[in-house]
Amino acid sequence: MKLTLHVWRQKNAASQGKMERYEVEANEHMSFLEMLDVLNEELIGKGQEPVAFDHDCREGICGSCGFVINGVAHGPMPGTTVCQLHMRHFKAGDELYLEPWRASAFPVVKDLVVDRGAFDRIIASGGYISASTGSAPDANAVPIPKKYADLSMDAAQCIGCGACVAACPNASASLFTSAKISHLGVLPQGEPERRERALRMVATATAEGFGNCTNIGECEAVCPKGIRLEFIARMNRDYIQASWLQRQESSAGGVG
Amino acid sequence: MSTATTALAGKAARDVRFLDSTIGKKVVMAITGVILVGFVIGHLLGNLQVYQGPHALDVYAEKLKSLPPLLWGTRIVLLISVGLHIWSAVTLAGLQKRARPVGYVKLKPVTSTYASRTMYWSGPILALFIVYHLLHFTTGQAHPQFVEGKVHQNLVLGFQNPLVSASYILAMLMLGMHLYHGVWSMFQTVGVNHPKYTPMLKKLAAAVSAFLVIGNISIPISVLAGVIK
Numbered sequence: 251m252k253l254t255l256h257v258w259r260q261k262n263a264a265s266q267g268k269m270e271r272y273e274v275e276a277n278e279h280m281s282f283l284e285m286l287d288v289l290n291e292e293l294i295g296k297g298q299e300p301v302a303f304d305h306d307c308r309e310g311i312c313g314s315c316g317f318v319i320n321g322v323a324h325g326p327m328p329g330t331t332v333c334q335l336h337m338r339h340f341k342a343g344d345e346l347y348l349e350p351w352r353a354s355a356f357p358v359v360k361d362l363v364v365d366r367g368a369f370d371r372i373i374a375s376g377g378y379i380s381a382s383t384g385s386a387p388d389a390n391a392v393p394i395p396k397k398y399a400d401l402s403m404d405a406a407q408c409i410g411c412g413a414c415v416a417a418c419p420n421a422s423a424s425l426f427t428s429a430k431i432s433h434l435g436v437l438p439q440g441e442p443e444r445r446e447r448a449l450r451m452v453a454t455a456t457a458e459g460f461g462n463c464t465n466i467g468e469c470e471a472v473c474p475k476g477i478r479l480e481f482i483a484r485m486n487r488d489y490i491q492a493s494w495l496q497r498q499e500s501s502a503g504g505v506g
Numbered sequence: 507m508s509t510a511t512t513a514l515a516g517k518a519a520r521d522v523r524f525l526d527s528t529i530g531k532k533v534v535m536a537i538t539g540v541i542l543v544g545f546v547i548g549h550l551l552g553n554l555q556v557y558q559g560p561h562a563l564d565v566y567a568e569k570l571k572s573l574p575p576l577l578w579g580t581r582i583v584l585l586i587s588v589g590l591h592i593w594s595a596v597t598l599a600g601l602q603k604r605a606r607p608v609g610y611v612k613l614k615p616v617t618s619t620y621a622s623r624t625m626y627w628s629g630p631i632l633a634l635f636i637v638y639h640l641l642h643f644t645t646g647q648a649h650p651q652f653v654e655g656k657v658h659q660n661l662v663l664g665f666q667n668p669l670v671s672a673s674y675i676l677a678m679l680m681l682g683m684h685l686y687h688g689v690w691s692m693f694q695t696v697g698v699n700h701p702k703y704t705p706m707l708k709k710l711a712a713a714v715s716a717f718l719v720i721g722n723i724s725i726p727i728s729v730l731a732g733v734i735k
């Protein structure tokens with residue numbers, strides 16, 4: 251099938267980019283990225299610069315890939331990363347617009363590749379548990395009711411691809427941040443630092459230049475891993491409690 | 507705002523930081539929003555007395571004016587609420603502009619409602635309407651036949667002008683849109699989201715909006731149709 255692509259081409263972070271038009275011959279068994287591989291082979295053959303896009307696992311689990319296809323992050327199929335999106339969902343003659351995630355916190359590195367280092371810095375500011383773990387504990391040494399284990403696992407599905415930011419009209423990182431806060435916070439191991447974690451990670455997201463949440467829900471709709479708005483409410487709850495209930499450290503107990 | 511790694515320095519610093527944060531500002535918006543929603547519901551219930559004949563509204567207005575602490579208490583709370591609501595909207599809007607300086611060539615919303623995406627339009631339009639509404643029916647500068655205390659007559663003469671009625675109807679549609687998103691959004695903002703309750707809250711938002719739009723719009727329409735004289 252013949253497709254027309256309009257692809258955002260940008261040499262590097264400092265240069266101005268623009269949309270360029272390409273024609274490509276794909277078949278329905280290809281993944282979207284394989285279709286771009288075909289385009290790139292052609293471009294290289296013609297001595298032109300191939301289209302840069304991020305990818306690694308190509309099986310929807312690493313979070314590397316992702317760009318906007320016809321105005322929807324990761325394209326038209328719900329719950330699917332672009333590497334797992336197949337060409338059978340498109341038809342001959344389709345005209346597709348490919349654009350990088352757009353957010354000031356995700357500067358374009360080249361073409362469809364953006365720098366998502368801001369996500370790493372949000373995690374570094376609180377997305378951990380500072381208990382000494384020793385060797386791996388027995389699986390069920392800490393009993394955790396199934397519903398909390400499930401909730402934590404649902405949040406832990408987040409692969410940090412950035413589609414939530416890309417789809418949000420405010421370029422907010424709330425869905426990502428809330429998933430990273432929640433998958434730890436619902437478990438007993440994450441409970442002691444729950445409040446401090448919310449304070450730090452929310453503050454970092456704002457400092458990185460992400461917008462605020464207006465409860466629009468586009469993030470949830472494009473998330474390849476089904477992270478829910480429920481986690482944003484949970485983050486808000488943690489944050490509100492943290493702001494109002496936080497205590498200062500004190501040596502009165504004799505441990506100062 | 508820098509990352510919050512330092513120990514919290516006293517209650518004042520904590521309050522400032524809360525109000526500095528995006529979540530804190532949204533909480534302010536939600537709390538002031540709830541006050542405003544409560545008011546617009548009460549305001550409509552009071553105004554529906556217009557259907558009880560030409561004197562009911564005048565008597566009702568008289569009663570409110572005879573209770574200055576209630577009247578002024580309400581006015582002050584409302585003024586502060588609107589002020590804070592707009593303050594958080596304006597500061598957050600600035601943040602959003604900075605967060606996405608370059609937009610998309612193609613953008614296709616997947617699930618979001620039109621109402622949710624236009625909060626930053628419906629809100630400011632409501633603010634303009636509130637100013638006009640006060641000048642029209644409360645202080646009278648925007649009402650050519652205004653007579654102090656003749657509430658029913660002011661209302662009927664005002665709405666007999668189709669342009670005036672049209673602007674009220676338009677404003678109420680904006681209010682309906684604002685609250686269609688706002689009334690469930692404020693729960694989400696303060697952390698209430700549960701698979702059991704959130705669908706109900708969305709229905710509640712739709713019901714509140716429908717009640718306010720239909721109830722309020724019925725008044726200018728009834729005047730134009732000659733039902734209220």
Ligand code: HEM
Nearest residue numbers: 464535536539542543595625629630632633688691692695
């Ligand atoms: C009758 C007057 C008004 C009422 C009853 C009202 C009510 C509400 C409610 C309940 C919310 C939801 C709060 C949340 O999501 O946390 C909201 C949000 C909002 N309101 Fe209003 N509002 C009114 C007037 C205004 C005005 C005058 C503005 C003008 C600047 C405005 C701008 C906004 C904005 C920008 C939001 C944010 C939407 C979001 O974050 O989802 N509102 N309002």
Ligand code: FES
Nearest residue numbers: 308312313315333
């Ligand atoms: S390449 Fe790993 S998720 Fe798409």
